[in-house]
Amino acid sequence: MIEVFPDQESLSRATAELFAAEAGRAEAAHGRFAVLLAGGETPRRTYELLAEEPLRHRVPWGRVHIFWGDERCVPPEDPRSNVRMARRALLDRVPVPAGQIHPIAGDLPPRQAAAAYEAALRAFFGPELPRFDLVLLGLGADGHTASLFPCSLALDERERWTAVTQRANEEIKRITVTAPLLNRAALVVFLVTGAEKAAVLQEVLESSPEPHRHPAQLVKPAHGAVRWLVDRAAARLLRPGL
Numbered sequence: 474m475i476e477v478f479p480d481q482e483s484l485s486r487a488t489a490e491l492f493a494a495e496a497g498r499a500e501a502a503h504g505r506f507a508v509l510l511a512g513g514e515t516p517r518r519t520y521e522l523l524a525e526e527p528l529r530h531r532v533p534w535g536r537v538h539i540f541w542g543d544e545r546c547v548p549p550e551d552p553r554s555n556v557r558m559a560r561r562a563l564l565d566r567v568p569v570p571a572g573q574i575h576p577i578a579g580d581l582p583p584r585q586a587a588a589a590y591e592a593a594l595r596a597f598f599g600p601e602l603p604r605f606d607l608v609l610l611g612l613g614a615d616g617h618t619a620s621l622f623p624c625s626l627a628l629d630e631r632e633r634w635t636a637v638t639q640r641a642n643e644e645i646k647r648i649t650v651t652a653p654l655l656n657r658a659a660l661v662v663f664l665v666t667g668a669e670k671a672a673v674l675q676e677v678l679e680s681s682p683e684p685h686r687h688p689a690q691l692v693k694p695a696h697g698a699v700r701w702l703v704d705r706a707a708a709r710l711l712r713p714g715l
């Protein structure tokens with residue numbers, strides 16, 4: 474399902490509403506809400522809105538468990554850290570118990586960080602692939618999502634839940650969750666804004682699957698839903714009625 478919003482602000486409000494609604498639903502259904510956060514810039518406003526009234530009081534923070542889809546291998550206070558962004562915009566401002574926040578340790582050596590994160594996922598979910606109540610994802614202008622980059626080995630991972638990866642021409646390594654984990658989610662929500670994403674959004678949604686070119690096309694939950702929340706600028710090349 475594709476939903477088009479006039480601008481980033483309205484998209485962020487709708488996403489924050491959706492987060493609160495899904496948190497309430499999951500808590501009522503099974504007593505907890507496990508969410509995987511996106512990094513980058515696009516979700517920042519959503520996180521800020523969740524920390525403000527009226528949404529802040531609608532989320533059962535005591536039942537929320539926070540994970541991330543990807544992280545750069547940088548110290549936790551580095552401005553490039555996805556964990557830092559979410560802490561500052563949201564987690565430092567709401568009463569989610571510290572033990573329910575499961576960051577990726579970007580300051581560990583990459584392989585160790587990926588193994589530690591997978592161990593944290595297993596400790597929480599058990600041996601079966603995690604089923605997140607909600608997964609938030611972004612879309613890079615190169616078609617990547619989480620830190621699953623075009624033509625990278627991590628795209629072919631079928632066993633492990635996490636992987637070390639690296640963006641072409643970027644020095645730092647990254648930790649990402651893998652496609653099998655994303656594809657067990659109950660609900661995946663892509664957030665895409667800005668004219669610079671219009672061409673890649675059109676390719677991801679309208680061209681035949683080539684996941685090594687457009688890794689976001691790997692995301693197809695077997696027993697879950699995918700929603701695309703996009704702003705008008707990003708949607709401008711989409712076929713009407715798609």
Ligand SMILES: O=C1O[C@H](COP(=O)(O)O)[C@@H](O)[C@H](O)[C@H]1O
Pocket residue numbers: 511512513514515516542543544555610611612613614617618619620664
């Ligand atoms: O590198 C990353 O980029 C994607 C997209 O970010 P955006 O700001 O262009 O939406 C993001 O989803 C991912 O978490 C991040 O590490």
